[in-house]
Amino acid sequence: MKRGDERATIVEGGNGLRNHLNQLNYPTLIFVDEDSSLYVSDRNNNRVMKWRKNAKEGTVVADGNGQGKELNQLHYPNSLSFDDEENLYVVDSYNHRILRYEKCFD
Known part of the structure; x- marks a missing residue:
């Protein structure tokens, strides 16, 4: 890849x-799992999204309320982040806490 090449593609959002x-509003961090699903910390929408490979839209896996x-x-x-048991950990910055979500999503 050379500087100025236009090889980027929009993956999600x-x-x-x-x-x-x-849609996403200020995505701050991503994690790609072994199935190529993309997890996104969607900061200004106050949620964590999961986008399956080639999906047209994502699903909310943490909050969104x-x-x-x-x-x-x-x-x-x-x-x-995820641990070895596939539990999801979310840094909830303005609430000054870290939340754990047990694996309950596909």
């Missing part, structure tokens, strides 16, 4: 800044 399942401090809400999730 790129459809505006709203909160529809085909609006900004807040309840256990079913996030406030600017900035980072995410």
Whole structure:
């Protein structure tokens, strides 16, 4: 790849800044699993999204119930990670906490 080459392609998002399942608003971190699914910390939508390979839209795997401090809400999730048992960990930055979600999504 040379500087100036236009080889990039949009993998997910790129459809505006709203909160529809085909949109992202300030994505901050990604994780790609062994099935090539893409997990995205969608900060300004206060959710974590999963996009299967070649999907037209994603699914919400962590919260998405609006900004807040309840256990079913996030406030600017900035980072995410998985452990060996495939549990999801989310850094919920404005709530000053890290949440663990047991593997309960496909």
